[in-house]
Structure formats: structure tokens, C-alpha cells
Amino acid sequence: MAKDVIVLEFNELTPSVVDRLIALGKLPNFAKLRSQSIVAITDAEEAPPALEPWIQWVTVHTGLSYAEHKVFDLGDGPRLKEPRIWDMVSDAGRKAWICGSMNAAVQGGSFNGMVLPDPWATDIKPQPAGLFDPYLDVVRTYVQEYTTNRPGVSKSKMLRFMRFMAGNGLSSRTMLETIRQLVGELSKPIHWRRATILDRLQWDIFRRFYRTERPALSTFFLNSTAHFQHYFWRNFEPQAFSVNSDAETQKKYAEAIPYGYQKMDEIIGEARALAGPETSIVLCTALSQQPMLDHEDIGGKQIFKMHNQDKLFAFAGVPEGYTYAPVMAEQFHLIYDTEAEAQKAVERLRGVKLPDGTSVMMARCEGSRVFSGCDLVTHPAASAKITSTASNETPAFDAMFYPVEAVRSGMHHADGMLWICTPEHMHTVVERRVSLREIAPTLLTLADIPVGNSFALPPMPELEWVNPAISQAA
Structure with missing residues (x-):
């Protein structure tokens, strides 16, 4: 049976927050995955202004440093003509499924797989052509106009969206959570939770096509918890800030960050159920966040x-x-x-x-x-x-x-999370900080795709602790 890899790209999750919530018993699926994984802290190897997810994810997908790929802005990914890991999978004659990966691009005209671009993309086309248009037409509007209670989506576009979801994996769980969200908004200030409903919809699509296509490499990207951290860290850890929210705002957003992690925990559990016996599940965050304290003298950074x-x-x-x-x-x-x-x-x-x-x-x-x-x-x-x-x-x-309703109170940190759960489910903790440039060759090696001399850095040597054959292939 061919080996395959599912990469859960949960943008900017913070190692210390995960540890805290696991200790409180709030993240059972994170805890289970960690106990069966090679666990590492990654190093983005950059400082501001080059410490941004749309820069670091390009490094994860190419094995190139920022100095080498030079992609600085969100939406500029397609300007880089170097191959990504999924291009190498395609060139090896195997399928890839790219679901929402940030600042992505596909090289060549005969890509073997499927591509659902991130909602901020401007120059990358979905593949197959036209398939995901009904979904993207709606999701892009909601993501780009997230500060508006009533984004400008026409009835015809919404109808196309609903038909697409009904035919492409919409689960009863997502339907139920959507109904609960909309009903809850009638009496509670929980509009901010809608981001996790979009996560569920995208997960349904990912799962549907993973089951039908069984690709060698799949990536699944989510950003909701990163967004919550940027805007609600002040409410998560008020003791870290000199300026605190008023009582009403504090009550409204105090649980936003834990809520985001818990919803991602549910998806981790479903990903484990989805994976086959030869599947590796990799959790990668590219970078993380920390409290933003350098604007306290003006009451926080307003957008x-x-x-x-x-x-x-x-x-x-x-x-x-x-x-x-x-x-x-x-x-x-x-x-x-x-x-x-x-x-x-x-x-x-x-x-x-x-x-x-x-x-x-x-x-x-x-x-x-x-x-x-x-x-x-x-x-x-x-x-x-x-x-x-x-x-x-x-x-x-x-x-x-x-x-924007909330001032920013979370900022980027160079540390990231990398958990690699191979079919052997053996656990170890890597004592060094792993370069993001090691991730691309590591993912390809996990999928049995030869890497040769394609990368400046080899696959992670710690993989031999789990499976010596992986080290030999590298």
C-alpha cells in the first residue's frame, strides 16, 4: 500500500497555549496526536518585517528561505516559479490535494491533483477549472469582509454555494453547527464564531475529495484561531496587558481563543479517523503568536x-x-x-x-x-x-x-509547532529547533517521494528514530 501524508496547516497555533489547554483537558485529540508523534518546535529563522505567515508558508512548501524565494506579500505566491512539494509529487506521477494553503501556486500546465486556493488568492486558479467556483465566490466575500455583519453575497451565489456543498461533502455535523450559530446570534454576541463554521465547511470539502482521490500528499489550511489570537489575546490573558477591555468586551471574547483551539481539536479527531493505515498526519503551524505589548501606550494597535x-x-x-x-x-x-x-x-x-x-x-x-x-x-x-x-x-x-471592532493584541513569534505522527505512532521529543526549510524534504520522504539533491537541507534526521527506512531513503 502506497504511503500518503495529510498536512494539517493550522496557522500560527502557539505551543504554550496548546500545552496549557491540553493540561486543562480541553484538547483531547491534540493530546492523543502529540502522544503518538515526533514533536518539535520549528524556527522561522526570520524577524519582522519578514515574520509573516504568507512568507513562512512559502518556505514550508518550497524548502527555500525568504532570502531565496523573496515572496513578501500575501497574494504574491504565484510570482515564485520554483516548485512546491506538491509539484514534485505530481512530477513523480502521484496525486496531490491542496486545500486552502496560504500563498500557494502550481507550476506547469499538467498538475496531477486538485487545488482549492486560499480565500485571499488573486492569481492562482482552482483545479479542476470551475469546480470550486461556487464555494470560493461566497467564502472569499465572507473572509475579506469579515468585519461586516452582512457581506455582499447575492441570493444566486448563495444558492450555487449551497448546491455545491450539498453535492460535495456537507456533513450533518456542519449543518447542525451552522444552525446553532445562526440561532445563537439572535440572542448572543457570537458573530465572531462564524470563522469556525467556514473551517467546518472547508473540512467537509477536504474530506470528501481525500476519500475519492486518495492523494499522496494533502494539505489542509485553517486560519480562524490565528485571527482570534491577533484580536482577542487581551481577553485571553488580560493580566499580560496594561490596558484591559471593558467588562462587556472582556465577557464577549474571553473564551474566543480556547474556542478556536477546541474546534480545531475536533478536526484533528476527524482527521485521525480519516487517515488510512499507511498515512502520516503532520500538524504544522509555520510560526506562532505572543502578546502584542508594544502599543499599550496608545491602548493597543487599531486596524x-x-x-x-x-x-x-x-x-x-x-x-x-x-x-x-x-x-x-x-x-x-x-x-x-x-x-x-x-x-x-x-x-x-x-x-x-x-x-x-x-x-x-x-x-x-x-x-x-x-x-x-x-x-x-x-x-x-x-x-x-x-x-x-x-x-x-x-x-x-x-x-x-x-x-475593526477589536484592537490587535497578538503578534507573531518565530517558534512554530511540528508534530509528525507516522503509521508507527511512536513518540519522541526533538530537543533542537527545526528549521522550516527541513519540512519540505521531510514531507516528501514521508510520502516515499525521492528528494535527491532538490533541497539545501535534508529531511529531519530524527525520523530514523521512528522508521530507519525513512532515514535511508533520505
Whole structure:
């Protein structure tokens, strides 16, 4: 029987939080998986501003450092033409199933497998062509407009989405949890939990096609708990912060982070049930988080989003002819046909300022693409007006932007989690910090895909403690 690998890419889970919640008995499936795995802490080998998941996941998938792959922004993954691990699986004549992996790309025109891009992707196409469109049309809107209670999804798109889910794995458990969520929102402030419903929907899709295709390599990416950590760490560990939330906000979000971990724990249990006798399950987080304490003097880092991008761009005098592509939080791409247009757009966006001359927008040019977003981290005075080099109008800042409900209180940390549960289920703890660059050759070796001299670093030598044949193959 051929060996295969399921990679659970649970973005930015934090080792100390997992340990704490396991000790409290809240994560039984994490505990079981850990007890049967090679357990390691990974090292992202980067510092800010290059400590970002859309950078580190490219390293995980290619074995290349940031200095080598040079992918800096979310959405820029397809610009890298080096092969990912799934390309190597495809080239070896075996199938791959890429479900939501961040900043992914596929090389060549004859990929042997399936690709469901992450919801922030702009330049990677789903494979097979058209299959996942009904799902992505809805999920992208909900993820990119997560701060809006009523994202702009038409009835026709929602109907297509529901038909797609009904025919592609929608489980009774997901249906029940969705109903509970929507009913619960009528009486409780639990709108933030919707992110875990999207997790369940994506897991249903992943499981459906894993069962039918039985790929050699599968990746399954989730981001909900990373999002909770970024915005609700202040409520999870109020004692770590000098500025605390008011009582109502504290009550609303105190359990958000544990809730996210517990919902992922459920998926780990289902993944273990899904795996075959020759399947390795790998839990990888790429990096982790820690309390963000460097903005306490201003009450925490506030994120601002545009009320209406077309209105703001018109006020700024941004050249027309762009394709608008929102990514994560307040950030977005503007895609033009020429670099000259993109450079003009950067100039105009940077020309939006507060009365004291502070630039409201961060913007930079990357060929014919612009990467931008609101650059402020604290709310201006209520009476603050903004100006533009292209307009005589002076609208209020609040007329153009609104603050995301919770201030950011979690920030990235270079440590990550890597648990490798092989079919032998033998447990050991790796005493060193493992480079992210070791993960790509390790995953391929677990799937019996020869790596040769494709990588700067070899597969993890600790694998021989579990199965000497793996070390010999490396």
C-alpha cells in the first residue's frame, strides 16, 4: 500500500497555549496526536518585517528561505516559479490535494491533483477549472469582509454555494453547527464564531475529495484561531496587558481563543479517523503568536478599513483601470496593466493625509501591482479631516474609514509547532529547533517521494528514530 501524508496547516497555533489547554483537558485529540508523534518546535529563522505567515508558508512548501524565494506579500505566491512539494509529487506521477494553503501556486500546465486556493488568492486558479467556483465566490466575500455583519453575497451565489456543498461533502455535523450559530446570534454576541463554521465547511470539502482521490500528499489550511489570537489575546490573558477591555468586551471574547483551539481539536479527531493505515498526519503551524505589548501606550494597535474603496480611490485621484483585490485585514492589491499606472496610484494613495501631514495610507509599487492599506494604528481626533493632492474636498476620516471592532493584541513569534505522527505512532521529543526549510524534504520522504539533491537541507534526521527506512531513503 502506497504511503500518503495529510498536512494539517493550522496557522500560527502557539505551543504554550496548546500545552496549557491540553493540561486543562480541553484538547483531547491534540493530546492523543502529540502522544503518538515526533514533536518539535520549528524556527522561522526570520524577524519582522519578514515574520509573516504568507512568507513562512512559502518556505514550508518550497524548502527555500525568504532570502531565496523573496515572496513578501500575501497574494504574491504565484510570482515564485520554483516548485512546491506538491509539484514534485505530481512530477513523480502521484496525486496531490491542496486545500486552502496560504500563498500557494502550481507550476506547469499538467498538475496531477486538485487545488482549492486560499480565500485571499488573486492569481492562482482552482483545479479542476470551475469546480470550486461556487464555494470560493461566497467564502472569499465572507473572509475579506469579515468585519461586516452582512457581506455582499447575492441570493444566486448563495444558492450555487449551497448546491455545491450539498453535492460535495456537507456533513450533518456542519449543518447542525451552522444552525446553532445562526440561532445563537439572535440572542448572543457570537458573530465572531462564524470563522469556525467556514473551517467546518472547508473540512467537509477536504474530506470528501481525500476519500475519492486518495492523494499522496494533502494539505489542509485553517486560519480562524490565528485571527482570534491577533484580536482577542487581551481577553485571553488580560493580566499580560496594561490596558484591559471593558467588562462587556472582556465577557464577549474571553473564551474566543480556547474556542478556536477546541474546534480545531475536533478536526484533528476527524482527521485521525480519516487517515488510512499507511498515512502520516503532520500538524504544522509555520510560526506562532505572543502578546502584542508594544502599543499599550496608545491602548493597543487599531486596524482601520475603508467604508467604500471606490469612493476613497476617487477622492485620492487613483487612476482608473485597476482590478481591486482585497487580501487580509486592511490590506489590498490594485492590479494595473502598466507599471506607470501603478506608480501613479502609489503617489496618489500616499497623498491622502491628516491635517498634521501624517500619511493615512501605506502604498508601494511592485511592477504593475500596488500593495496598500490604511497605515494608522490609533484613531485620529473625532474632528479630523483628511486631504488629498487630487481633491479640494476635506471629508472626515470617519467618513472614509472605520475601526475593526477589536484592537490587535497578538503578534507573531518565530517558534512554530511540528508534530509528525507516522503509521508507527511512536513518540519522541526533538530537543533542537527545526528549521522550516527541513519540512519540505521531510514531507516528501514521508510520502516515499525521492528528494535527491532538490533541497539545501535534508529531511529531519530524527525520523530514523521512528522508521530507519525513512532515514535511508533520505
